[in-house]
Amino acid sequence: MDVIVTPTPRLQGDIQALSSKNYTTRYLLVAALAEGTSTIYYPAHSEDSDAMRRCIRDLGAVVEEDEEKITITGFGSRPSDVKELNVGNAGAVLRFLMAIASLSPEVTFVNTYPDSLGKRPHDDLIVSLEQLGASIEHNEGKLPITIRGGQLKGGKITVSGNISSQFLSALLFLTPMLEEDSEIEVLHDLKSKIVIGQTLEVIEQAGIVIHASEDLMHYRIPGRQKYEAKTYRVQGDYPGSAAVLAAAAVTESDVTLRGLEEKSKQGERAIVDVLRMMNVPLTHDNAVVRVQGNGKLKALEFDGDVATDAVLAMVAAAVFAEGTSRFYNVENLRYKECDRITDYLNELRKAGANVEERQSEIIVHGRPEGVEGGVEIDAHYDHRVIMALTVVGLRSKQPIRIRDAHHVAKSYPIYFDHLKALGAQVEWVE
Template identity: 75%
Template sequence: MDVIVRRTEKLEGAIEALSSKNYTTRYLLAAALADGTSTVRFPAHSEDSDAMRRCIAELGAELEEDDEKIVIKGFGRQPKKIAELNVGNAGAVLRFLLAVSALSEDVHFVNTYPDSLGKRPHDDLIDALTQMGARIDHNGGRLPITVKGPVKGGKVTVSGEVSSQYLSALLFLTPLLEADSEITVTGDLKSKVVVGQTLEVLEQAGIAIEANDDYSLFRVPGGQFYRAGEYAVQGDYPGSAAILAAASVLPSDVTVRRLAVNSKQGERAVVDVLRMMEAPLTHENDIAVVRGTGSLKAVEFDGDAATDAVLAMVAAAVFAEGTSRFYNVENLRYKECDRITDYLAELRKAGADVEEKRDEIIVHGRPQGVAGGVRIDSHYDHRVIMALTIVGLRADQPITIADAYHVAKSYPGFFDDMIALGANVEWVK
């Protein structure tokens, strides 16, 4: 289904932030790797988190769920032998489970999204697992991929140039191996803040890992066990970034609850960036309030630590006075689509004045708005869909976003929340 976004005069109301996809997937995996029963409260409901639920169940975890929690009896270090695993379009889930599957003898990961996840590379993780003794069949570093374990601890090197998810995958795996491991990260590690989230979850699960200050070296004692426990998932900043940015480009009075002020999510930076753009935004007691005027100033921002909020901030910058620059964002190219080239191509169709460099997005703001009146490609990417929706709110003519249902990958209720706040949005077949 497509979505038509029409010019909107005002946003007003209050919503609860959805639960964090990143924390949900990590807590679910930690619970599955534990011997015993764990509880994950306030889990996210999205295609990614649902993919992790489904896959850990296929690997032998037992799950019971109600409206507030998931109770999980883990499989520990002995995932069930299965012939085939389908992660859907969930890149992080794939990478985490590529590593965990090395505890088994033979797991084949199928390719059901050849135009999205099927295009994404996983060479660096494949190389690291091969160093540890895994035998891996793959399609030039892409799906379909077959992993044959077992693996052993020891010294392993992994590149951080493309994605931090490769490192996180190894951090989940190596504590369960008999021998100690030493992980050396080469290159410029992307999204270090997200690695911090992984370490936070591992610590809560009773796993001990020693990391140096710049995350270039990790020492992981072997023979550890994940401790069964209870986890509470915090509100999600990446999804909320789109709501806050939308409220900033229009006259608004919008409240988003359950956004932890002291969160370790890198995308929390959206609060600071929107303030730098002179959006009237307060953030106290885990409640963010935007009383927008529709007037914004240009900004320069290093987006590496806030990858999943960059597209929403770029959308806000489309309407800011002056030229904005978002730099150190090359890893955006290795997501569900190339979130620099593909996203900017759609922004141009809508009437935005944007340009790209290898690791930068430059936005020449148009405070008067954009023309719109086009049908644009979502590239099957949830972040692109949310960001293009922001642009449509201030387009002179309606913007149609193709295949907008893919927003469900991370934020199934995004359009419901936007409509509740007053956005002029309509689903069409």
């Protein structure tokens, strides 16, 4: 389905932030890797987290859920012998489970999104798993992928970090369960180091010991460890909230968003600092962010690698800033559900934004007077693109129509419900 976003001069209201998708998927996984029963309070509901729920069930976990919590009795280091797994369009879920599936005799990951996840490369993780002893068939590093594992050996392995940190996270989940000790060396640069911090935080909470170097480029992992069954509480989601906060920043607003911890390890918490630097009036106390926007923003420069999943929302806000903004060190945006630099900027131009791209940079020449809109734009099946384009539509002079906007459900199924609750004029159309 498409959505029509009509210019909305004012947003006002008080909403609870969505639960974190990144933490939910990680808690679901470590609970499945434990042999007892774990409880996760306030898990996120999205296509990505639902894909993890579905796949850990297929692998042998017992999953029960009510409105407040989910309980999981795990399979430990012995997943069920399943022939196929379908992760939908969830890249992180695929990569984490490629590692776990290498504990099984043979698992094929099917390709149900050939125009999105089916185009993304996984060669770096494949090479690392083969170093551990897995045998892998693949389509030039892409889905479908068949993994034959069972008897992995541990030892010294390398992984490239310059495409995605998810490859390293996958190995960090796997290696503590192997019979031998392991040592991981990260080659090249490591993108999104702050997300590795989230992975290490969750693994440590689950009772696992990993010795990481200060620069996160080397790891020593004792083998023969067991994940412990624990109780977890999922914090609010900064990546999704970034779009809501950007929407409040570009309009006249009085918007309160609850559940966003000030000391969260989510890199996307930088959205609050970025909006402050753009002169957006806001406060952040006791996990509550209040934005009292006046629609006036100033340009900035920002290293986007620390907050990858908030960059598109930041760019959307910068479209209306006074001056030229620059977001650098963001090349890994090219390797997401779509090319989030070229594809996203092409759609912004259609709406009237003045933007440029470099290989690893986005440059925005702000238009404080607003953009024309009045166009139909393609979100490229990408939830982050959908949310960010919506921010632009709220400040356009004419409505914009975003095609296939239902793909926002990948991470934030109630995004448009939340915007409507704040007064945004958005309408679903066939």
